[in-house]
Amino acid sequence: MSLGPRPSSKDMIAGVGVALILIPQSMAYAELAGLPARHGLFAAALGPLAAAFFASSPYLQTGPVALTALLTLGALVPVAVPDSAEYVGFAALLALVVGIVRVLVGALRGGWISYLMSRPMLDGFASGAAILIICSQLPGVFSVEASGNGVLSRALSAILHPSDWEQASSLLAILTLLIVIGSRRLNPLVPGVLIATVVGLSFSLATDYGGPRLGDVDAGLPNLSLALPWASLPALILPGIVIALVGFAEAASISRIYATKERMRWNPDQEFIGQGAANIAAGLFGGIPVGGSFSRSSLNYLSGARTRWSGLVTGTVVFVFLPFAHLLAPLPRSVLSAIVIAAVVPLIRVRLLVSLWKTSLPQAIVGWLTFCFTIILSPHVEQAVILGILAAVAVHIWRELEPGVEFWVEGATLHVKPSGVLWFGSADFLEETVARRLALAPEAERLMIHLDGLGRIDLTGAQVLRELMDQLREGGLDVEIKGVPPHAMRILNAVMGRMD
Numbered sequence: 001m002s003l004g005p006r007p008s009s010k011d012m013i014a015g016v017g018v019a020l021i022l023i024p025q026s027m028a029y030a031e032l033a034g035l036p037a038r039h040g041l042f043a044a045a046l047g048p049l050a051a052a053f054f055a056s057s058p059y060l061q062t063g064p065v066a067l068t069a070l071l072t073l074g075a076l077v078p079v080a081v082p083d084s085a086e087y088v089g090f091a092a093l094l095a096l097v098v099g100i101v102r103v104l105v106g107a108l109r110g111g112w113i114s115y116l117m118s119r120p121m122l123d124g125f126a127s128g129a130a131i132l133i134i135c136s137q138l139p140g141v142f143s144v145e146a147s148g149n150g151v152l153s154r155a156l157s158a159i160l161h162p163s164d165w166e167q168a169s170s171l172l173a174i175l176t177l178l179i180v181i182g183s184r185r186l187n188p189l190v191p192g193v194l195i196a197t198v199v200g201l202s203f204s205l206a207t208d209y210g211g212p213r214l215g216d217v218d219a220g221l222p223n224l225s226l227a228l229p230w231a232s233l234p235a236l237i238l239p240g241i242v243i244a245l246v247g248f249a250e251a252a253s254i255s256r257i258y259a260t261k262e263r264m265r266w267n268p269d270q271e272f273i274g275q276g277a278a279n280i281a282a283g284l285f286g287g288i289p290v291g292g293s294f295s296r297s298s299l300n301y302l303s304g305a306r307t308r309w310s311g312l313v314t315g316t317v318v319f320v321f322l323p324f325a326h327l328l329a330p331l332p333r334s335v336l337s338a339i340v341i342a343a344v345v346p347l348i349r350v351r352l353l354v355s356l357w358k359t360s361l362p363q364a365i366v367g368w369l370t371f372c373f374t375i376i377l378s379p380h381v382e383q384a385v386i387l388g389i390l391a392a393v394a395v396h397i398w399r400e401l402e403p404g405v406e407f408w409v410e411g412a413t414l415h416v417k418p419s420g421v422l423w424f425g426s427a428d429f430l431e432e433t434v435a436r437r438l439a440l441a442p443e444a445e446r447l448m449i450h451l452d453g454l455g456r457i458d459l460t461g462a463q464v465l466r467e468l469m470d471q472l473r474e475g476g477l478d479v480e481i482k483g484v485p486p487h488a489m490r491i492l493n494a495v496m497g498r499m500d
Contacts (some may be wrong), residue, residue, distance in 0.1 A: 003309050007310075139158040177342050188494075192342075196335060415450065420454065
């Protein structure tokens with residue numbers, strides 16, 4: 001597939017700039033996912049290279065991201081020990097599952113799925129996941145061996161034992177946070193992650209730094225391998241589907257934002273295929289599941305990139321860097337922990353969730369339930385996503401069970417105007433509501449039903465409407481339908497006869 005117009009110098013500069021940010025981030029996210037840092041680098045090299053040939057958005061930058069890393073950890077912890085060779089194989093297989101699911105969704109033109117996940121659910125999950133990610137990095141920030149069985153208990157253990165904190169590590173982490181967050185607020189083009197990495201590396205080389213270091217990052221070049229734990233594939237299918245869909249939400253949001261800004265067409269089906277290809281490439285070469293990064297895509301866009309060549313350049317730069325990754329061995333691990341924390345802080349959307357109580361109580365319940373599920377079910381956060389989706393669907397169905405019904409009387413005519421959706425779940429409610437209102441208007445000789453306020457009518461709704469009309473006519477009431485919406489004309493014609 002073509003990469004589009006010839007690259008400009010801005011595409012090249014943007015691609016290099018994103019790569020310099022992606023290198024330390026990918027290592028940090030690999031460790032968050034429970035893998036050695038080099039596997040993040042493999043995904044950071046192969047993911048953007050594959051996505052460049054298939055993606056729809058020229059601005060979207062693909063690679064390891066925090067939420068996908070957390071979902072990966074939650075999916076793999078029950079089946080393998082983090083950092084083990086077996087765990088690495090499971091991660092690669094999971095990336096393949098994610099990639100195949102996304103390619104299938106795109107090929108079957110199921111990109112509309114990306115619009116089905118409610119924002120309150122996603123905000124609740126993102127906020128809960130961000131808190132978990134921050135807690136998971138606190139032992140690394142302070143360079144302590146925290147005790148406890150879960151993320152929250154280990155974070156609490158690290159906080160409650162300040163005497164065990166490694167002073168230089170803690171100060172480096174704080175400095176990293178200040179640099180990354182401060183540069184983001186100063187100007188998105190300032191490479192805060194790169195600056196913090198260089199500062200941390202320089203400090204480690206120039207002093208007798210005694211805290212934990214990144215250590216051996218003998219990445220070398222990735223090898224194509226199909227020697228994966230195929231027997232355990234069934235255990236990864238559901239988590240892979242969850243990661244494929246939830247992880248795509250961020251990529252879809254990024255692509256839509258920039259497509260709107262530039263007044264250009266964006267194809268979610270093609271983007272699913274692009275993101276799927278990126279994950280398949282990452283999985284085949286020992287990487288981890290990848291997704292679209294908002295911060296790196298923003299840097300890409302603001303740097304002037306306008307074609308998918310920038311993503312190709314990003315992947316190429318990371319690939320060329322792989323043989324030299326060992327140069328980062330002295331990097332303090334607390335710097336990587338702080339980079340992860342700085343990346344997920346914007347994902348904490350508690351203010352948005354609080355505001356939902358004022359705007360929509362049902363949606364607030366969905367958001368906060370998902371938030372609580374995410375915290376409680378850690379590390380199995382994919383289960384929280386499923387429960388959040390079910391809660392959102394349940395709220396939607398519950399709200400659609402009772403359509404709005406407006407009544408008014410003109411002379412001997414009772415007018416009825418339902419609004420919302422007339423479907424098998426709400427049809428009986430409409431029938432009962434009309435019957436009760438007619439009982440209060442014995443003088444009515446005629447019933448006029450206005451359907452122009454309905455957004456949709458399904459077969460059951462049309463049949464119940466027909467039965468109601470027949471019963472009322474048998475009782476001596478004149479019944480007429482007005483304002484049949486065009487989308488309902490076919491089904492009403494089939495159930496009631498010609499309506500025009």
